[in-house]
Amino acid sequence: MKALHDIKPAAANAPPLDVERIRRDFPILRQRVHGKPLVYLDNAATAQKPQAVIDAIQRYYSKENSNIHRGVHTLSEKATEAYEGARVKVKEFLGASSTRETVFVRGSTEGINLVAQSYGRAFLKEGDEIVISAMEHHSNIVPWQMLCGQVGARLRVVPINHDGEMLIDEYARLLGPRTRFVSVAHVSNALGTVNPVKQIVEMAHAHKAPVLVDGAQAAPHVKVDVQELGCDFYVFSGHKLYGPTGIGVLYGRERLLEAMPPYQGGGDMISLVTFEKTHYNNLPYKFEAGTPHIAGGIGLGAAIDYINGVGIDSVAAHEQELLAYATRSLSAIDRLRIIGTAREKASVLSFVLDGVHAHDIGTILDREGVAIRAGHHCAMPVMQRFGVPATARASFACYNNREEVDTLARAIGKVSEVFK
Amino acid sequence: MSELSDLYQEVILDHNRSPRNFKKLEGADRKAEGYNPLCGDQITVYVKLESGVISEVSFQGSGCAISKASASMMTASLKGKTVEEADAIFDRVHKMLTGGSSPAVDAEELGKLAALSGVSNFPARVKCATLSWHTLRSALKGERGVASTE
Ligand SMILES: Cc1ncc(COP(=O)(O)O)c(C=O)c1O
Numbered sequence: 248m249k250a251l252h253d254i255k256p257a258a259a260n261a262p263p264l265d266v267e268r269i270r271r272d273f274p275i276l277r278q279r280v281h282g283k284p285l286v287y288l289d290n291a292a293t294a295q296k297p298q299a300v301i302d303a304i305q306r307y308y309s310k311e312n313s314n315i316h317r318g319v320h321t322l323s324e325k326a327t328e329a330y331e332g333a334r335v336k337v338k339e340f341l342g343a344s345s346t347r348e349t350v351f352v353r354g355s356t357e358g359i360n361l362v363a364q365s366y367g368r369a370f371l372k373e374g375d376e377i378v379i380s381a382m383e384h385h386s387n388i389v390p391w392q393m394l395c396g397q398v399g400a401r402l403r404v405v406p407i408n409h410d411g412e413m414l415i416d417e418y419a420r421l422l423g424p425r426t427r428f429v430s431v432a433h434v435s436n437a438l439g440t441v442n443p444v445k446q447i448v449e450m451a452h453a454h455k456a457p458v459l460v461d462g463a464q465a466a467p468h469v470k471v472d473v474q475e476l477g478c479d480f481y482v483f484s485g486h487k488l489y490g491p492t493g494i495g496v497l498y499g500r501e502r503l504l505e506a507m508p509p510y511q512g513g514g515d516m517i518s519l520v521t522f523e524k525t526h527y528n529n530l531p532y533k534f535e536a537g538t539p540h541i542a543g544g545i546g547l548g549a550a551i552d553y554i555n556g557v558g559i560d561s562v563a564a565h566e567q568e569l570l571a572y573a574t575r576s577l578s579a580i581d582r583l584r585i586i587g588t589a590r591e592k593a594s595v596l597s598f599v600l601d602g603v604h605a606h607d608i609g610t611i612l613d614r615e616g617v618a619i620r621a622g623h624h625c626a627m628p629v630m631q632r633f634g635v636p637a638t639a640r641a642s643f644a645c646y647n648n649r650e651e652v653d654t655l656a657r658a659i660g661k662v663s664e665v666f667k
Numbered sequence: 668m669s670e671l672s673d674l675y676q677e678v679i680l681d682h683n684r685s686p687r688n689f690k691k692l693e694g695a696d697r698k699a700e701g702y703n704p705l706c707g708d709q710i711t712v713y714v715k716l717e718s719g720v721i722s723e724v725s726f727q728g729s730g731c732a733i734s735k736a737s738a739s740m741m742t743a744s745l746k747g748k749t750v751e752e753a754d755a756i757f758d759r760v761h762k763m764l765t766g767g768s769s770p771a772v773d774a775e776e777l778g779k780l781a782a783l784s785g786v787s788n789f790p791a792r793v794k795c796a797t798l799s800w801h802t803l804r805s806a807l808k809g810e811r812g813v814a815s816t817e
Pocket of ligand 1: 291434484
């Protein structure tokens with residue numbers, strides 16, 4: 248088993264987390280489930296929210312609520328300032344060169360659909376090829392399939408090996424003059440694999456194909472710098488990053504966003520409307536039709552402040568250590584097999600127990616207070632690749648600790664007792 | 668632990684380990700596929716009908732212990748029943764799974780199927796238990812397409 252994770256140098260030098268202090272920032276963790284202390288290990292589905300995020304949303308609705316970009320009155324100015332302030336935090340969080348490149352969307356799913364429908368329908372045509380990997384979430388498969396149906400393009404899929412790593416040689420073979428777009432996960436939600444995004448981008452660029460990186464599972468766990476990665480688009484979801492649901496971000500290179508048609512029409516995305524012609528607004532507003540999720544944007548800003556306060560490198564080092572501990576501890580369990588043993592992993596531990604369906608594991612763990620995900624993780628092709636109907640998945644966040652991993656291991660022991 | 672042991676009774680675990688009528692039925696005159704989009708459970712139910720009576724019924728597929736045991740117990744209990752009787756049994760089972768009946772009455776009216784009553788304490792698992800029944804119903808109706816728990 249080669250899943251003993253090396254801690255990366257940058258993260259290794261990061262100051263250690265005071266996990267007990269961090270836990271106190273998350274009010275939801277104080278509760279009991281079925282009489283047991285909650286052990287929340289379903290962070291890849293959505294992360295819990297620190298008090299600071301809850302407070303920011305509450306403050307907005309109780310003190311600043313107003314529509315943005317349109318009022319001359321004080322509240323509207325405050326709301327606009329808070330919302331646009333959050334955009335600056337997002338820009339810095341991603342290392343984007345300007346806030347014109349950071350579009351607020353509902354989440355990763357909407358970000359990918361936006362690019363598929365706006366960029367894809369404008370610039371792809373019959374016979375063109377879109378390359379994705381075999382470990383994508385459905386939200387990075389279906390929008391491209393829809394686009395293929397609309398423009399006659401073809402979807403090509405890079406296979407993965409038995410550890411859950413993308414086969415780079417196969418990827419190189421798939422790239423060619425027909426390749427017009429590449430879209431891959433930064434971190435796989437079903438396997439935890441961290442993809443070599445920088446290399447993937449360089450190889451695509453050699454064929455002049457732009458690259459979208461699905462950062463839904465990466466943004467909460469690794470330092471993201473879109474300039475360093477070199478990608479053309481990057482998406483992530485606020486709710487997996489300790490922020491609210493219903494808000495996320497699409498980063499796009501300014502040159503590309505400029506060339507793309509709007510995704511939806513409406514208020515805020517225009518500068519001048521007559522019945523003859525409409526002039527679209529500047530970036531990023533061209534892609535933000537209608538009243539946005541203002542509270543969500545502000546909440547996401549607060550989440551980014553929170554992570555910056557804790558330090559993403561410290562979070563990454565802590566989670567790597569926890570993942571390695573959990574991998575060792577679960578590997579020792581009889582009949583248990585870990586699915587996803589890539590050399591580079593983040594936060595996710597997917598497993599199956601011989602003779603026990605993941606759903607039954609999920610139910611029994613829940614009675615022990617342990618929340619995990621059981622199912623296909625919106626990545627049915629990954630399940631097919633590994634020949635399992637479903638897996639159980641524990642996924643870690645900054646507030647998880649070793650005792651919780653021990654509880655998980657004990658709870659899996661209960662599963663084995665029931666299913667002797 | 669008691670709700671859990673109600674759910675995973677020995678009968679259920681036994682049907683999960685060695686499901687009855689777990690095979691493709693050659694010469695079946697009705698067949699339907701069922702699918703639970705939430706968890707990916709898949710099942711195919713095969714039925715042989717002789718003048719309105721279920722003479723044989725079998726299933727194949729993959730799923731959790733609850734869905735497998737429910738399917739297995741369903742096939743064991745419906746052999747020899749008329750289509751109307753099977754329908755009535757499903758309605759009765761459904762009532763039990765969703766907590767609409769008392770255990771004593773379940774045991775009397777449903778016999779062995781009452782072993783599934785523990786599911787009513789686990790709302791998230793009701794669909795696992797009903798998948799095979801929905802699929803059977805669509806097979807009996809001769810519906811095309813895929814039965815779904817949604
Ligand atoms: C890798 C990956 N991509 C995309 C998504 C979709 O995110 P959302 O549902 O927030 O749009 C998820 C969420 O599970 C994910 O894990």
